[in-house]
Amino acid sequence: MSRQAAADTERLERGYRRVLACYPRSFRADSEDEILAVLLATASEGQARVGWAEAWDLIRGAVRMRLWPAAARPRAVRAAVKLMLAGAAAELAAVITVVVTASTVRAAVAARYPTAAHAATTHQVFVLVAAPVAIAMWLWLAWANGRGEDWARLLSAASLGLFSLLMLGNLSEHAATYAPADMIAAAIVWALGLVAVALIFTPQAWRYYRPVLVKQ
Amino acid sequence: MQEATFLILTALADGAQHGYGIITEVAQISGGRVKLRAGTLYTALDRLRVDGLIGVDREEVVEGRLRRYYLLTPEGTKVLAAEAARLHANATAALTRLRPGLAGGVA
Numbered sequence: 166m167s168r169q170a171a172a173d174t175e176r177l178e179r180g181y182r183r184v185l186a187c188y189p190r191s192f193r194a195d196s197e198d199e200i201l202a203v204l205l206a207t208a209s210e211g212q213a214r215v216g217w218a219e220a221w222d223l224i225r226g227a228v229r230m231r232l233w234p235a236a237a238r239p240r241a242v243r244a245a246v247k248l249m250l251a252g253a254a255a256e257l258a259a260v261i262t263v264v265v266t267a268s269t270v271r272a273a274v275a276a277r278y279p280t281a282a283h284a285a286t287t288h289q290v291f292v293l294v295a296a297p298v299a300i301a302m303w304l305w306l307a308w309a310n311g312r313g314e315d316w317a318r319l320l321s322a323a324s325l326g327l328f329s330l331l332m333l334g335n336l337s338e339h340a341a342t343y344a345p346a347d348m349i350a351a352a353i354v355w356a357l358g359l360v361a362v363a364l365i366f367t368p369q370a371w372r373y374y375r376p377v378l379v380k381q
Numbered sequence: 382m383q384e385a386t387f388l389i390l391t392a393l394a395d396g397a398q399h400g401y402g403i404i405t406e407v408a409q410i411s412g413g414r415v416k417l418r419a420g421t422l423y424t425a426l427d428r429l430r431v432d433g434l435i436g437v438d439r440e441e442v443v444e445g446r447l448r449r450y451y452l453l454t455p456e457g458t459k460v461l462a463a464e465a466a467r468l469h470a471n472a473t474a475a476l477t478r479l480r481p482g483l484a485g486g487v488a
Contacts, residue, residue, distance in 0.1 A: 192423075192427065196423060196427075196449075198446050198447045199400060199423075199446070199447050199448065199449055200400070200419050200420075200423045201446070202400070202401070202443075202446040202447070202448065203400040203401050203404070203419045203422070203423075204419045206401045207401070207404065207418075207419065218418070219418060219419070219420075222418040222419070222420035222421055223418075223419065223420035224420070225420060225421075225424075226420030226421060226423060226424035227420075229424050230424060230427065
């Protein structure tokens with residue numbers, strides 16, 4: 166191989182590696198060298214640049230792998246994803262409950278805890294503002310957990326913790342007595358989150374979130 | 382089943398092949414019509430491995446690079462046989478219905 170040919174091959178290899186960087190890390194750890202050997206074997210004589218058609222084919226493969234990972238989702242993860250989608254729906258139902266019962270709750274608070282009336286209204290406004298964020302969060306976490314992102318699992322657990330604290334805070338303010346419907350709705354949302362988080366920390370799910378990479 | 386997947390499984394039907402070997406086999410089987418590209422091939426192999434239709438037979442290091450040989454699993458053999466039978470039945474039905482017309486058209 167002439168010096169020019171060797172330089173061309175080296176340049177081509179660098180080009181391929183740049184495109185292969187689009188692939189998921191687990192795939193690269195397992196197969197990057199292998200696919201690179203195939204790419205170099207199918208390259209034409211004297212080729213020094215990645216062709217458009219090749220690049221397109223590689224990028225399409227990377228997008229497919231990222232959007233629809235082949236890794237079979239364990240049943241626990243599939244169930245957790247469904248529960249999180251249900252959580253988004255339950256959150257919506259909970260907000261509707263808060264809106265529907267708003268005046269009743271305000272009346273109940275005004276009658277029993279006149280000093281807390283302002284705080285109750287503030288709380289209702291907070292729920293309305295926070296709800297879209299919470300619904301988006303449920304959907305986002307369902308998507309990311311389905312893909313086996315480890316950070317999504319930790320974020321799910323942290324969100325559940327935060328939600329639990331908010332619930333305890335509401336209970337300590339006697340929310341259960343003057344806003345029973347709201348608290349039941351919140352408890353349903355919370356229970357969905359609890360079961361979903363429990364599922365993504367089962368041993369079956371651990372292997373999905375932290376796969377053992379094949380070392381070469 | 383997509384045609385590329387069908388041809389990849391067919392390429393492995395009579396023995397283990399490595400990536401480049403599959404590409405040349407598929408070109409041969411399809412009479413040069415299907416030229417698999419590396420991205421398509423490895424996306425399909427990744428999926429087939431996870432689905433348990435193919436497995437890794439052995440690994441070799443050639444010129445400092447890993448070369449993996451893939452082979453059909455018993456499940457893969459079963460799936461390919463079923464798909465081949467389905468395509469065969471469809472093709473036979475099509476040819477049978479076309480025959481009178483073909484006879485007239487060709488003559």
